[in-house]
Amino acid sequence: MTNPADLLLASTAVAGPVVDFLREWPVMWPELWLSTQDTLYMVWWASFFSVLFGLPLGVLLVTTDRGGLTPAPALRAVLSTVVNVGRSLPFIVLMVAVLALTRLLVGTTLGPTAAIVPLSIGAVPFFARLVETSLREVDRGVIEAAHAMGTRKVSIVGKVMLPEALAGLIAGLVMTVVTLISYSAMAGAIGGGGLGDLAIREGYQRFNDHYLWATVILLVAIVQIVQSLGDLLVRRLVNR
Amino acid sequence: MIDAVGLQKVYRLKKKQVTALNGVDLHVRSGEIYGVVGQSGAGKSTLLRSVNLLERPDQGTVEVDGQALTSLHGTGLRGARRRIGMVHQHFALLSSRTVAGNVAFPLEVAGVGRAQRRTKVGELLELVGLGDKARAYPSQLSGGQKQRVGIARALASDPKVLLSDEATSALDPETTEAILVLLRRLRDELGLTILLITHEMDVIKRICDSAAIMADGEFLESGRVLDLIGTPGSLLARSLFPLPDNGGPDTVVVTYPRSFDRPFMSELTRRFDVDVNILGGGVEEVAGQSVGRLSVDLMGNRRTEAIDYLTQQGLLVEEAGQ
Numbered sequence: 001m002t003n004p005a006d007l008l009l010a011s012t013a014v015a016g017p018v019v020d021f022l023r024e025w026p027v028m029w030p031e032l033w034l035s036t037q038d039t040l041y042m043v044w045w046a047s048f049f050s051v052l053f054g055l056p057l058g059v060l061l062v063t064t065d066r067g068g069l070t071p072a073p074a075l076r077a078v079l080s081t082v083v084n085v086g087r088s089l090p091f092i093v094l095m096v097a098v099l100a101l102t103r104l105l106v107g108t109t110l111g112p113t114a115a116i117v118p119l120s121i122g123a124v125p126f127f128a129r130l131v132e133t134s135l136r137e138v139d140r141g142v143i144e145a146a147h148a149m150g151t152r153k154v155s156i157v158g159k160v161m162l163p164e165a166l167a168g169l170i171a172g173l174v175m176t177v178v179t180l181i182s183y184s185a186m187a188g189a190i191g192g193g194g195l196g197d198l199a200i201r202e203g204y205q206r207f208n209d210h211y212l213w214a215t216v217i218l219l220v221a222i223v224q225i226v227q228s229l230g231d232l233l234v235r236r237l238v239n240r
Numbered sequence: 241m242i243d244a245v246g247l248q249k250v251y252r253l254k255k256k257q258v259t260a261l262n263g264v265d266l267h268v269r270s271g272e273i274y275g276v277v278g279q280s281g282a283g284k285s286t287l288l289r290s291v292n293l294l295e296r297p298d299q300g301t302v303e304v305d306g307q308a309l310t311s312l313h314g315t316g317l318r319g320a321r322r323r324i325g326m327v328h329q330h331f332a333l334l335s336s337r338t339v340a341g342n343v344a345f346p347l348e349v350a351g352v353g354r355a356q357r358r359t360k361v362g363e364l365l366e367l368v369g370l371g372d373k374a375r376a377y378p379s380q381l382s383g384g385q386k387q388r389v390g391i392a393r394a395l396a397s398d399p400k401v402l403l404s405d406e407a408t409s410a411l412d413p414e415t416t417e418a419i420l421v422l423l424r425r426l427r428d429e430l431g432l433t434i435l436l437i438t439h440e441m442d443v444i445k446r447i448c449d450s451a452a453i454m455a456d457g458e459f460l461e462s463g464r465v466l467d468l469i470g471t472p473g474s475l476l477a478r479s480l481f482p483l484p485d486n487g488g489p490d491t492v493v494v495t496y497p498r499s500f501d502r503p504f505m506s507e508l509t510r511r512f513d514v515d516v517n518i519l520g521g522g523v524e525e526v527a528g529q530s531v532g533r534l535s536v537d538l539m540g541n542r543r544t545e546a547i548d549y550l551t552q553q554g555l556l557v558e559e560a561g562q
Contacts, residue, residue: 145332148292149346150318159348163336
C-alpha cells in the first residue's frame, strides 16, 4: 500500500513547477503578446501573398496541362519545375537563399516584415500544388457540360472550377496557414521575430523553460484555432 | 434539323489508332426523336459530341438548323452551342449550386438579366415537375430528379435541338420510364428535335421515331424505326424481338411492321390448309404502333401460297436459312 505522504510529495513534484509557471505568466505576458502579434502579422501577410500568387499559379498548372482548357505543355513544364524547386528547398535554406531579394524588397533582412518575403516564397508553391490537386478533382463531366452550354474559358474557371473545388481550396489554405505558422517559428531563428524568435532567445539561449512552454502553448493554440475555423468552414460548404 | 456528312474521327493513342467515326452520315428530321444504339466503344459518344463540336471531327461537316457548325470557332461556336441543349448520363450538375442556380447557369453565361433568369428558371422547373425543389442542392435529390434538373438546364436557352448522352443509363427502370415520358412530352409540347445515344434497345423501342445501329464507328443500319423493322434481315428487328433459335427447315419468321387487327394464323390454316406451330415471338408497342414478330413452323402442301398471301397483306416473311 502506498503511503499517502509519498503521493503528496509526488504531486508537489509535478505541481510545483506548474504553479511557478502560472505565477510567472503575467510577467511574461507583455513580451509573449508582442511576439504573438508578430507571428500573426507574418502569417497573415504570407498567407495573403500565398493566395494572391499561389491560386493563379495552381489554376495555370491545371489549365495549361494536356487536356486542360488552354494546353501549353512548354509553359506548364516551366511552371511545374519552378514549383518543384520551391517545394524541394528546406525552408531554412530558402530563407538564407533569398536574403538578397528580401533586402531589395524590404530594405532589411531583420524583423517580421522582412520574414514575410521568404515565408511567401516558401508557401506560394506549396499552396499552388494544393490548388492544383483540388482543381483536378472537379468532375470533368461538369466542365464538359459547361463547354456544351457555350461557356467562355474564363467563366469555366471562375464559375465552375473554383466554386466546385471551394471546399478543397479552403482545406488547402488551412494547411498552408498551419505550415506558415511552423515556418514563421523557423524564421525567428534568423531574426524574423515572433514566437519562434522568443522561444530561441529566451528558452534556448537563456535556458528559460517557462518561455519555451509558453510559446509552445501559444503556437498550439493558434494552430488549433486556425484548423477548427477551417474545418467549420469546409463542413458548412460541403454540407450541401 | 441535324445533318452530318462524312464524319471521320481517329484517336491516336500511344501506339495504336482507334477509329471512333468511320464515315458516318446522320440526318435527323425536325421534331423527331432519333436514337443511336450500340455497344460501348462503338463511337456513339463521339458522334453525339461531334454534333455540338465538343469533339471536332477530323473530316466531315455538321449542320444544325441550317448553320454549318464545323466552320465555326470561338465566339460563334459558343453561340451555336447555346442553341443546342445537352443532357448527360451522370447529370453533370454543379454541386456548389442549388437546383435553381444550376438551371440559371446557361442563362448567366448567355448574359440574361437577373429578373428574367428568375422567371425563366421558375417556368423550367415547373415544366419538368420540380417546382418545389428550387432551393435544394443536387446532393439532396434522387437520380431521376437530378436528371430532370439536367433537362431543365438543357432547355434554358430555348434550344431547338436536344442531345441526350445516355440520359437514362444511370437510372432504375421506373425512373427511366418517367424520364423517357418527359422527353417525349417535351418533344410534343416544344417541338424539340432530340438526338439520343443509348445502349438500351428499350429506349429505342419506347420513344424513338428513327434509329441507327452503330458498331465500330459506322452505321450498320439507319432510318425510321418502323421502316427498319419491316426491312428483311433488319438487325433492329432482331434486337427488339429476340426469337428462340429452335427453328427447323419449315420455320419462318413473320414480322408485323405495324398494327394489324386480323387473325392471320387461323386464316392460314383455313385458307391454305397448312399447320401452324408457334415457336416464339412477341408483340411490342413501338413508335406508337403495335409491332410483333413470330417464329412459326409452317407445314403443308400449300406452304408457298400461304407465305405469298402473308407478304401481300404487308407482313414480312423470312424463311429459315435465307
